[in-house]
Amino acid sequence: MQLFPMEPWVPYLTAIAAAGATLTGLVFVAVSINLAAILKQSWLTDRAAESLLQLVGSVLLATMPLIPSQRPEFLGTEILVISGLLWFFQSYVQLRYLRSGVSHPIHWRLVRVVQTQLAYIPFFVGGILLLGRSPAGPYWMVPGLIFSLLAGVANAWVLLVEILR
DSSP: OOSSOOGGGHHHHHHHHHHHHHHHHHHHHHHHHTHHHHHHOHHHHHHHHHHHHHHHHHHHHHHGGGSTTOOHHHHHHHHHHHHHHHHHHHHHHHHHHHHTTOOOOHHHHHHHHHHHHHHHHHHHHHHHHHHTTOTTHHHHHHHHHHHHHHHHHHHHHHHHTGGGO
């Protein structure tokens, strides 16, 4: 038996999932348009993968609460597992980028790392709260979803526009 209803969240989560899916398509277009330039530099292929994970992750994490009649602790487990895997892979890619010796300004590096942390920390908190059956859990997912979309858009911008500068 669920302690709090997820029905009021359906429109918001559906909109976030649709936005994430649409932006995922934009990243695929950006990659296909600039494929030759992206393949020349390994840090750009990693950036493309990072962007896709961020956006597909927002779709996955927005749709998990839409599963009907789900107990909060199951949802919390799903959120923790999915966000944990996404965070691990993106952190690995970013660590590889930081160690690569690419001479980018330090603020570029910081923005990528901070975007990822701002996206996934709220999911961890929300997942833990859901495990404890707290109605505050879904509210913690909101900043994670927003930062995931913002990070995906920023990466799409780099892959579509900045790459040509």
